[in-house]
Every structure is written in structure tokens, then in C-alpha cells.
Amino acid sequence: MHIHIHMHIHAPAGIPASHGSPGSCCPCPAGPSGSGCPCPAGPERAGCHSRGAHGGIPQLRDAGGGAAGSPSRRITAPRARRAPVTPGATTAPRARGGLNRAGRRMGVAPLPLPRKVAPARMEELPVVVLLLLLLSLLLVPLVLLLRRRRGRRTPPFSLLVVAGSGGHTTEILRLLSCLSESYSPRHYVLADSDKMSEAKIRSFEQKRAETFSESQFSLERIPRSREVRQSWSSSVVTTLYSMLYSLPLTYKLKPDLILCNGPGTCVPVCLSAFLLGLLQIKRTIIVYVESICRVETLSLSGKILYYFSDYFIVQWPDLKKKYPKSVYLGRIV
């Protein structure tokens, strides 16, 4: 809070300019005559720092200006706070920053003393109870989730496959190559800007249909959550945008199993499935297989999904050492 004190300085003869004009806004308890002035610097105000109380500007000699410049100037109290009502200071209501008779600076709050005050426990109790209730509400689905994980599932298992374009699609199709008939239908989720994966997938499924007549699959498109070389910060925005599509899609499909191997397209899909699991709508098993390209470090999708996936598979022993919760089966593509 800043308090601006507007001063008009005049300097009639006989009265020191520093003391302000006679009968004007001088807030000094000593009045314009200066008699009884409590300021240690005295009415001449040499070296005095309590300007407000003295109603004037020290450097000013006349109304025209002088060293200080303009005749009327705003004086801002640097530490202006609500002035405590000090007894005996009624004659100087606007004495911000000035000193009262006791010699204590007015208008400035006293330094906060450490308070040995007991917390108002009775008032906080409803808040605490509410927090506990919320916490338990969150915990219950988690507990149920853990129990559900061991639940029995029966084939066929619907599969959501995130096709990540380029080499990712090639890898994931290889992963699927040895799966039995129990994994059907297969829903492939592609980024809308992916031109290559659809042909590869159709060719793969066509071959599969020669062996398994009941083979079923579908192709779904969602906005790409991140382009190659896209910046990190804009990737967050585009990923969230993708979730607007992936959430209803995952809700519609309710797959038993999600299979992905990066890149960014799989993050919104897996997060959607994870969310649906938390909300008890569908408990999907999320399986992430890190690309064979990743020998020593995880991809960004991998680093994220390491915490959200049920099974995180790596293809090189170094990664297994670094990420102990992962599964190492050797090279599987």
C-alpha cells in the first residue's frame, strides 16, 4: 500500500521553509511554528527522515523549485501499512512514517513477533474430516483395481494396437505375428497424418486371414500427439488434444489389452485407458514394448508409460538393469 502525500510548499518570511506553510497541511504535532517539535533533528530538519510529519521537503527553499524540483510532489511512504492507532497521536492523523511522542515510527506496522498461539483445532476439524473422506474415496477404487488385476479373464481378448508409424508399425506387426486366435478383434489406432501404416496393417491382416478365418480387425484414426522433431512444450498441448479423441475411442472399444511401442501416439491412448481403469469403467491391461532401437535409454513415451503400464518390456539387457520393473525377454522383433 502506498500512501501519497501531496504537499504544496510555500515559504513565507520568518518561518523556516522546511517547516511548511503556516496553517497549511503541516501534520507535525508541533504545528507550523515548530515549537515543541518532537523530531530529534529539530525543526530545521537537518538529517531528518520523517518528511511526512514535518510537512515539507528538506531541500526545498522556495515555491519555485530548487534542488528538489517541483513544488508539489508525491511522497510515497515506502513501507506504508495501515497505521496503528497510537494513543496520543490524534493530532497527526496522516503522520505516515513520522514519529509520535514516544519516539516510535507511526504508520508502519510493528515487526511481527513470533506468535505462540495454539491452532484453532475446533475450526479445522470439518476440513480435516472432509480431506480424509476424499482420500478414502480415492483409495477405494485403487484397492479394487488391485484386486481386479488378479481377476479371471476369458478369451477372446480384444486388443487395441497403437500403430506408431514408420519402424514402430513394422515392429508392432512383428510382435503380433505369433499371437493366437484368442487375440481378436484387433483395433489398430493410427495417427491421422500417418500414410504408411495402413497399407502395412492391411497386408498383415490379409495374410492372417488366410490362417485364421475368424480374424477381425478395425482401423481408427486420432490426431497425432507429436510430430517428429516437435518441441516438448507444444507436444503437451497436442497430446492433450489427442486425448479428446482417444478417451471416447478407448471408452467405445473397451479393450482387454493395449499394445504399443511408442512413439507419442500411444501416450494419450494409454492414459485414457488408465483413466477408465481408475474410474472403474474398464480395466485394460497396458503392455508397452520399448522399440529395439532403445538399447541404453528409454524413449520419452517409454519414460512416461513405465509408470502407467502393467507390463513394460525392454529388448536389451542394459535397460533391464536400469529399469528393474521392466520385463526382458531378449529380442522379440
Next chain:
Amino acid sequence: MKSVFVTVGTTSFEELIATARSPPALQALQSRGYQKLVLQVGRGSLPQPSRCSALAVEAFRFKDSLAEDLQSADLVISHAGAGSCLETLEKGKPLIVVINDKLMDNHQLELAKQLHRDGCVLYCDCSTLVETLQSMDLSALKPFPPGQPEKFASFLDKVLGLQ
């Protein structure tokens, strides 16, 4: 006709294409007995077919499958993408992996390094490609054992209680 196949995958790798077409590279290939150079350029700029220094140069952007081009090549020069590398190695073709150091955090380097450590590929970047072509000994390359997707299928079956 001994031919070389250059592939950059689904994105673009202008530097590799430019280096492969450069006179020093063509000369190195010619001195090794190669007579044809086929370039798969992806999203990059498509060079005109030409015949310079006795090497026939062809180029295209994409094909549904590179299997044919890989099969008919005697040497493959590829970006470090997994698909390209694996497909090539599985066909038993000698492979030079070229790293694109303009890629974000360049994770492709890890695979190339590992494959090189295992003695399965030669690897370099664009600035050292010509040197590699001049000094390469392809007979020293080891075969690359294929991956085993059946292990993955088996794992999933266990997880879902099918086994």
C-alpha cells in the same frame, strides 16, 4: 549388376542422399565394382535420374514395401531406423548405417552402435561415409540372428492365463 540401395525411411535425410550422390562417393562405389545406385528419398527432394561416372542412378520416394529393392541390392546404406536395419539384416545384406545427427536426442545412435558392437553392421555419419565406402570390408560382417516374437506371444498368453 552390382547395385547399392540407399534408404532413408519414412521421414527425410537430405544429407545422406546428397553425400551418396556426390562424386567422391560415386567414385568409391565404382572402384568397388558397383554399377547401379538406387535412392529411396522419403520426404526429401527427388533427384533426377542420371548417369554419372558410369553409375546408373535411380530415385523414388516411397514404396509399399522395400523388400524387392533390398533383395536385389548387394550393399545397403540406410538411416538408423529399426525397420530399415532389421529388414536389411534379415535378408542377410551387408549394411552401412548412417546416423542423422540432426534428429532430436539422436536415439538411433544406440541401435547402430549396438549392432556395430555385435559386428553386424558398419556405421558412420554423413561426413565419414565416403571414407567408410573406401575402406569397408564387408566379408567381416557377422550374421544377425533374428528376433523371436514367439517369446512375446508366450509371455502374453501367460499374463492372460491362456497357458
